[in-house]
Amino acid sequence: MKRFVTHTLLFITPVLLIALCLELLLRNIPNDYSYKKNYLDKHSDSLEVLYLGSSHMYRGINPEFSQMKGFNAAMVSQTLEYDYKIFQLYSEHLASLKWVVISVSSFSYFQRLETSKESWRIKNYTIYWRLTDGSKVADHIEILSSKLRLNIARLYNYYILNQPNIYCSELGWGRRQSNFSPTDKNKTGNEAAERHNKAGEEGYEGNIKLVEDIIRTAQQKNIRVLLFTPPAYSTYTTHLDNERLLYTIKKSEAIARAHSNCSYINLLSDSTFGEEDFFDADHLNSAGARKLTQKIDSLL
């Protein structure tokens, strides 16, 4: 028995040591999450606008084009739960904040990160943001939340090729990598809508409450909240679950009516955004982001 345990431990020790080294090296690579956390730690006091939301916000708002000092704290697949947690984390350190702007897409009120396909991203909120305890062991470990070959590629790109791993701009806007090419908007529209329509309903009640909590906390600090549905290309909007979309719009309008410090605007089919403004069917490119930022800015 002792021999078996010793031999097994001897066999797995190198594997565990390599895993530990990989984990430390991966955590040492700066990323959008650690960057945004550091930025807010240092600058939250001077911010006038805080942008929160999913990739539609991350790629759609470039605070560089805002007249107020803003920061885009949105991330890909970031749900309202994490928007809420980020806002709460800094709520006592937002002395200059005048506006919180939150994107509300057709899936926003329904989606929970824990139950979505993107649940592997939770580790970013436990390891870098320290916003959550994470219910699974993998939520706390880099090497377990992505495939080894992807992690090795990250290590290689950062440590060997010296490629940066932060993709957002200084003010948190999600730039596209230069090697991305514009994709077929028909295909991406259908695929993205199908993906977003599948968001379960398990998050519904919790998410509505979270939005209302953000609004209430903001009200206590004389901060206004703007909810908006971001623009998307027709190949995306036509494939969306219409019932769910209408419900999202009506619910957002109702929330805005119920809170004096909140307003809502639906820009989903805004005619000022043309094909040239979209990278794919549901994400704006840099020109589109500039246009949207200026549009939102005019409303604040």
Add this chain to the structure above:
Amino acid sequence: MLFNSLDFAVFLPLVFILYWYASSGRLKLQNILLLVASYFFYSCWDWRFLFLLIFSTGLDYFSGIMMYEAKRSSSKKIWFWLSVIINLGFLGVFKYYNFFIGSFADALQLIGINSHFATLQVILPVGISFYTFHGLSYVIDIYKNRIKPERNFVDYAVFVSFFPLLVAGPIERATHLLPQIKAPRTFDYAKSIDGLRQILWGLFKKIVIADNCAEFANIIFNHSEEYHGLTLILGALFFTFQIYCDFSGYSDIALGTARLFGIDLLRNFAFPYFSRDIAEFWRRWHISLSTWFRDYLYIPLGGSKGGMMTKVRNTFIIFLVSGFWHGANWTFIVWGALNALYFLPLLLTAKNRTHLEIVAQGKYWPTPNEFIRIATTFGLTVFAWIFFRAESVTHAVSYIGSMLAGLTRPAAYLEAHRFLWDKVGPALPVLILFFFLTEWIGREKQFALARLGLSWPKPVRLSFYYFLVIVIFYFAGTEQQFIYFQF
């Protein structure tokens, strides 16, 4: 808690240490620990269904004793049927109710009657088909006076719920497993190392081959209308490897895990894709289920003792029931019927027991004749899997239609080439080849790695195991639920 999860990687060593160290070799304590661990393992899926498992265990335990002690054959019969009906009743409600209601409504619609029957919105308790069959075999064996009932509830409950086999088998027999549970168990180094090797190979099959193949099989089957000819054949091939590596990988992990606790479970797979005819395939595929149906259905129906018509009837019954056991869908029934049709010529020509020995025993390669037979059987199996994987029979028929029609179109070959080149890449075919060769080399043993490398120098052997570990981590596919958990 999946076998290929971190949770299990923590759970297993903990139970192992407690089992061998804390129990100090006391059998009673070891069995209690196994039972508690097994119930914990099961409740990780859905704790509510634990009560169903405990009820089913209690029912069979109690029925077994009552049958044995019954003075009159009529009371024995009552207890027997009570247990069988309740067990099959649960299975029927959870697994088949919606299917029967749906099929009945469809049948009524055919004669112009529109009906609206309520369907159940329930999830299938994981492992229900497996533990129900465990219990049924136990009750039938007592009824037929083959065994005596187990008086110790803990021992009986471990027999039903032993965590390595609880959710997807192998389907054990009381005659095989209960004596092991009741006998004192001492730690066996060689057996445990063997168990670890089997776990390693099972993980390779599941994580590397099955999960990666699943990704492409899903793309092709879920969008089959977009593909043609050879690409659809590729889809069927990917599923063929997926289902074998998924289920036999699971079985290898289960058997290896049980060995760590000093228990040998029934072998479930014996390299079925190297079979030379369909009869041999069914002696090597899901062995514990095939032998269950043989012993508790085929033989009671008369087996092969009657005339040819009886043999044919019994063969069809066993294959159809086997198909239906897999799930409440006509696709499984057609899959079963198709296999029965494959089997029929062998039965009619009395060649269904021709290939009992291992193929090319003691040789490196099969003869051309053996190779052709293996390839033909493999091809027939791949074709049948299309029905097993398809969403509906209509889907399977249209899949096969597009597959055959596409074979005459050169553009379809280009499409398959693009799919392989752009989406699959070279790694997976190379890994499948490595897997196939390793299985071929190890085909005379219990599992592929059973003896492979044992004669190599230790550093080489260890390097091979490390190589497998690296491959598992590096080429891990997107995690998929074990297919047989749904059955």
